Structure formats: structure tokens, C-alpha cells
Amino acid sequence: MAETPQGQETLSNLLHESRRFPPPEDLAAAANVKADAYAEADDDRLAFWAKQAERLKWEQPWDRVLDWDPPFAKWFTGGTINAAVNCLDRHVDAGRGDKVAYHWEGEPGDTRTITYAELKDMVCQASNALLELGVEKGDRVAVYMPMIPETVVAMLACARIGAVHMVVFGGFSVDALGTRLDDSAAKVVVTADGGYRRGKPSSLKPAVDEAVKDRPAVEHVLVVRRTGQDVDWTDGRDVWWHDIVDRQSTEHTAEGHDAEHPLYIMYTSGTTAKPKGILHTTGGYLTQVSYTHWAVFDLKPESDVFWTAADIGWVTGHSYIVYGPLSNGATSVMYEGTPDTPHKGRFWEIVEKYGVTIAYMAPTAIRTFMKWGEDIPAGFDLSSLRVLGSVGEPINPEAYTWYRKNIGGDRTPVVDTWWQTETGAIMVSPLPGVHSGKPGAAMRPLPGIAADVVDEKGESVPPGGGGFIVVREPWPSMLRGIWGDPERYKDTYWSRFEGLYFPGDGAKRDEDGDIWLLGRVDDVMLVSGHNISTTEVESALVAHPKVAESAVVGATDPTTGQAIVAFVILRGEAGDGGEDLVKELREHVAASLGPIAKPRQIMVVPELPKTRSGKIMRRLLRDVAENRELGDVSTLTDAGAMDKIRTAFGAGS
Ligand code: 6R9
Numbered sequence: 001m002a003e004t005p006q007g008q009e010t011l012s013n014l015l016h017e018s019r020r021f022p023p024p025e026d027l028a029a030a031a032n033v034k035a036d037a038y039a040e041a042d043d044d045r046l047a048f049w050a051k052q053a054e055r056l057k058w059e060q061p062w063d064r065v066l067d068w069d070p071p072f073a074k075w076f077t078g079g080t081i082n083a084a085v086n087c088l089d090r091h092v093d094a095g096r097g098d099k100v101a102y103h104w105e106g107e108p109g110d111t112r113t114i115t116y117a118e119l120k121d122m123v124c125q126a127s128n129a130l131l132e133l134g135v136e137k138g139d140r141v142a143v144y145m146p147m148i149p150e151t152v153v154a155m156l157a158c159a160r161i162g163a164v165h166m167v168v169f170g171g172f173s174v175d176a177l178g179t180r181l182d183d184s185a186a187k188v189v190v191t192a193d194g195g196y197r198r199g200k201p202s203s204l205k206p207a208v209d210e211a212v213k214d215r216p217a218v219e220h221v222l223v224v225r226r227t228g229q230d231v232d233w234t235d236g237r238d239v240w241w242h243d244i245v246d247r248q249s250t251e252h253t254a255e256g257h258d259a260e261h262p263l264y265i266m267y268t269s270g271t272t273a274k275p276k277g278i279l280h281t282t283g284g285y286l287t288q289v290s291y292t293h294w295a296v297f298d299l300k301p302e303s304d305v306f307w308t309a310a311d312i313g314w315v316t317g318h319s320y321i322v323y324g325p326l327s328n329g330a331t332s333v334m335y336e337g338t339p340d341t342p343h344k345g346r347f348w349e350i351v352e353k354y355g356v357t358i359a360y361m362a363p364t365a366i367r368t369f370m371k372w373g374e375d376i377p378a379g380f381d382l383s384s385l386r387v388l389g390s391v392g393e394p395i396n397p398e399a400y401t402w403y404r405k406n407i408g409g410d411r412t413p414v415v416d417t418w419w420q421t422e423t424g425a426i427m428v429s430p431l432p433g434v435h436s437g438k439p440g441a442a443m444r445p446l447p448g449i450a451a452d453v454v455d456e457k458g459e460s461v462p463p464g465g466g467g468f469i470v471v472r473e474p475w476p477s478m479l480r481g482i483w484g485d486p487e488r489y490k491d492t493y494w495s496r497f498e499g500l501y502f503p504g505d506g507a508k509r510d511e512d513g514d515i516w517l518l519g520r521v522d523d524v525m526l527v528s529g530h531n532i533s534t535t536e537v538e539s540a541l542v543a544h545p546k547v548a549e550s551a552v553v554g555a556t557d558p559t560t561g562q563a564i565v566a567f568v569i570l571r572g573e574a575g576d577g578g579e580d581l582v583k584e585l586r587e588h589v590a591a592s593l594g595p596i597a598k599p600r601q602i603m604v605v606p607e608l609p610k611t612r613s614g615k616i617m618r619r620l621l622r623d624v625a626e627n628r629e630l631g632d633v634s635t636l637t638d639a640g641a642m643d644k645i646r647t648a649f650g651a652g653s
Helices: 027-031 036-043 045-053 083-096 114-130 147-163 174-184 205-212 283-298 313-327 346-354 363-372 396-405 485-494 534-542 579-594 618-625 640-652
Strands: 063-069 070-076 099-107 113-116 140-144 164-167 188-192 193-197 202-203 220-223 238-240 262-268 276-279 303-307 331-334 358-361 389-392 412-416 450-455 466-471 503-510 515-520 526-527 530-532 547-557 563-568 602-603
Touching: 027 262, 027 363, 027 547, 036 045, 045 063, 045 283, 070 283, 070 396, 083 114, 083 147, 083 283, 083 313, 099 114, 099 346, 113 114, 114 147, 140 147, 147 164, 147 188, 147 262, 147 313, 164 174, 164 331, 174 262, 188 205, 202 205, 202 396, 238 358, 262 313, 276 283, 276 547, 276 618, 303 313, 303 485, 313 331, 331 346, 358 515, 363 396, 363 547, 389 396, 396 412, 396 534, 466 515, 515 534, 526 563, 534 547, 534 579, 547 618, 563 579, 563 618, 579 602, 602 640, 618 640
Parallel strands: 099 331, 140 164, 140 188, 164 262, 188 220, 220 238, 303 331, 303 358, 358 389, 389 412, 563 602
Antiparallel strands: 063 070, 099 113, 193 202, 262 276, 450 466, 466 503, 503 515, 526 530, 547 563
């Protein structure tokens, strides 16, 4: 926005939301974290984080909490720790080996219940197998898997022996896998023959074969048999998991790794440039993931059943399916498939079956459920739920209230958690026992997190102001850099504002001082000199009873600079649209936000282009709206979606 002629403008502040949902009294009274945590952390931030680090088992205590050589941070230096020991051995040694770590549910309905003791044995065996395959401490291991327990086992086996896991979402293309293998120089790829999605086996091994063909750096491909489909086999290189892992000893003596030893690399796809390998290390990452999982969800490990309905190939899966829940000794649900297979009530059936108490998912899923209608969840007993979470995009106020009412029985707090691959763990979120929830707002930086909303010059904005979210001080689970590219790390995150971490999101602070996230700064539209956030126009559209989901982009326009083009998916009962509805929707946006926000065009489409985490890829929609060739589509979950949208756009314009 600095580049716009109206450089002084802030993001607009168009939406007004006055609904408030105070925490249930019993939840507030028994909450893990109360309001005093903020003052405690403000008083001595490093002492606060040191206290949280003591939740974990350290092989050797740290000498210093933080070494800060901006923008490079080291946390808990001198300490040694093993992430797998913290996730497994610690609980087994304390007599909790029989506790269920995962209730795993396959898409076809097959299930596995895995205790902490069993998971530890599996991880020790896999550790021994990786060692036999020649994997050494510091080597990178790619994991290209469906959502099955072996995915977690492979990650923890790497962590145990000090290898660095690099999980690639199983829905990514050969190209996306290939560039990640090159950049990380992975030595082994762990994969499966395939997994189940939408009622049928989808394959993974052929993509690995194709990607590994010209990449001699990959010495072995370790293959889990999941679906039983035929696979091509390269002798010497390919190894069946059941051949090598099952015959290993369940004993493996783990050593403590340096607190700053790399734990994993996770690639984020930039909008145009080559993907960035975000590096996380061990001690600080585990500290913040463990603390936030316990604090933000008010986790009671003895009684809760926690479910992050997301893919492990997204950072949300790393932090809140694997490291957070396991480090806290929680019981989690893990589900392999899609929410509509074999029926649209699948998620709610799972909640009922396992008595899920805390559920965490993306707004895109919630909007899909809205589209399918409230009768579907109403058919299941969801009374076990006590906290709901949202992550991945700003949650539209309408989606928030729908979620709270139809899934949470108008009883559960909803925590809207803002964070990124780069931040490693949750950064901004209400606490369920402290705050009155505000639909659409992530509200407060967590205790110990120095997030702020600033203007163009990097100065804090007062209540009612808008600008950019930044982080002023290092935090334990922050990225330690971009794999192999320290300059790009500085340029991308630390050059926009002197001394501040810039995540790239727009934000505003309301009159109560609460933070609202407004989407990626790259997506902000400039219409006749006014900055308008895509999020706000989308939320206005979703508030219309006939709209389930929408994506808004700014397209070049000869008169207004940019004009608003909206793509909408209608709710099940709304029919196919038609000119009258489009007119009604344009008027509806103008009435809710003001005439300046009235879309120039509204296209009714059957689908929207999404990433693995359900984020709308607005740059592709911009390409459509401006009649350009599509940019990189290798990280799209469903490549067919764009053809349908182009067709709809062509027919409507
Ligand atoms: C965890 C995750 C990061 C980007 C982030 C922001 C968006 C995530 C959000 C949210 C508004 C929330 N985002 N959570 N925006 N409210 N609660 O999603 O990581 O895939 O790296 O994406 O997602 O734009 O910058 P990642």
C-alpha cells in the first residue's frame, strides 16, 4: 500500500459487528489460563517463556533464554532436548502409556486406536529403520503421505534421530514435490501406495517415481502399503515399510538435540516466486506449540478429545495434530478423508463417535457446511464439544456465528487463531475462558507475543485505526530462516518496517483495542482511491442468506483504477443465480458497506480455487478477471476448478 498514490490511507474499516459471546461461567472458572497471564508475561517476557519451556523435558537445561541478533533469534541456547521423547517417552515413563494418542479414522471407515506406548514403539522402530537406510542426523527426509498414522510416525522418527522432516502435502503435483526435493536435497522420501479420498484410492507412489527419476540425491523411497494398489518398483531404491520397519527393535535410545537443531522444513508457496523453505528448530518451537495448544484450547489432557480437522501437510497439522497434542499428552482424532465421504455428515459423525470436545478447522470447511445446510449437523449429538477453533483465513462473522450455533450448540466459545507457517504456532487469538468472543476478530496477541497493528511508518495505530500486523519482539516458535537463503529471509520479513517482523497481512484495531485480520496485503483493492479489503466485501456477501462462499479480487479498471470483481458460491437452496440475484447481491454489498464497495461484477461459480489449507487463491481469480494466462497452479488442490470458473466467467461477462 505504500506504493499507492494515496499512501496515507489506511485499510478501510467498513464492517460493523456488535455481537458478543461471553465465556461460559464454568469454563471461565476452570480455565487453564486466566487474564493475569498477560500481566505476568508483560512483566518479564523471557521469564514467562522460560516458565513455559519447563513444561517440557530437557536433557540439559539452557544457559540463555534468548540470543537475539536481529533478525536471527536463538532460543534456549545451550539446552538439549528431544522432541520425540517429549511427545512419547515422557508420557509412557510417567505411567500413561495406555492412554490413547490417536483415534484414527480411515475414509472407508477402517479405524485404528493407538496408545502412547504403541506409538512410541512404532516410532522407535521407524527410527531404527531410517538409520539402517543411512539417514544421519541433519539429513532431510521428505514425507509425501496420506493422513495415516505412519505419517506421524515418520515425522517423529526423524525428530528422534535428528533428521529434518519436510512434509509435502499429498495433493501437490509432481512439480511441487520435485522443487521441494531439490531445494531441501532430501535423501529419503517416505510415501505410500496411495490413500483414500472421495471414496476411492488416490495414488501417491507414481508421483514420487516421476519426481525421483532425475534426482539421484534421493537414495531410498520408503513405501507404506495403504490401499494395496499396484505400484512400480525400483529394486535397491524402493523399500516397503512393512519389510524394513516391522522387523526393527522397539528400543531406541534417544539423545538430546541442541535446542536450535533443525526440526523441520515446511514450504510455503509464495504468490509468484519459488517456494520458501521455512525452517523450524526444536526447543522454542515445541515450547510455544505446547503452550498455545494448552492455553488457546483450554486443553485438559485427562478428559479432552481434541480434533484438528486439517491435513498434516499444512503447518496446522504439524503444530496441532502432531507436536502440540502429543507434547501435552492429549488424545486426538485423526481423519484420513474428505468431509463429504461417504456422506455430508461425516465430520459430525466423527465428533459423536469419539466424543470430541475441542474441534479446530478452517473457515473454508465451515462455509462448506453452511452451504450444505444446518439440518446435517442437527442430525448428530454434538453435545461433547466445549471449545471450537478456526484457522487459515479471516473467519467471516456469519460463518463464526453459524459455527457457534450449529456446531457449538450456542454454548462453546469460538477461538479465531491467527498465525502462519512462519510463526510456527498461534500468535493472536482470544482465550476461551477470558474473552467475550467477537465474530470475525482474532482479538488479542497471546501472552508473551508482542504483536501490534501499525501504520505505514511502523507506528502503533490507536483504537479505530488500521494498517498492518507486525511482531515487535522475537517469539520462541518463530522461523529461524528460509532454508539456504538468509538474504531472502531478511528481505521478505524484516525489510518493510525497521526492526519489526512483517507477516504480510492487513489488520485493524477496533475501538476496544481488539485486532481484526483483513487478509493478505497483496489482496487489498484500491478503488477510486479507497483501500478496500477483500475480506470485508467477502464477509458482506457471505452475510447474504443465499451466499455460502465468496472470493473478491480487484481487477484493473479504466475509471476506478481497480474494480471489485466477486465470485460467489450459492447455498444449497438458492438455485443457480441469474441476473436478479446478481443485482440483489450488488445492492446488498452497497447497503452493508457503502456504495464504494459495490462490486462491478459478480459471477456465480461452482467452485473456488483453493490451496491445501483451503485458502482462496485470489491471484488466479485476478488472472481470470483480467483475462490473463493463469500463473502457477501446482499447489492448487483441484486443478479442474479453474476451468469451471473460466467458463462461468466467459459466459457471464
Ligand atoms: C496457520 C496458517 C498464513 C496466512 C496468514 C493469514 C492467513 C491464518 C488466520 C489468517 C486471518 C486467521 N490466516 N489464520 N487470517 N485470520 N485466523 O494458516 O498458516 O498456511 O502459512 O498461512 O493465513 O493471511 O498470513 P499458513
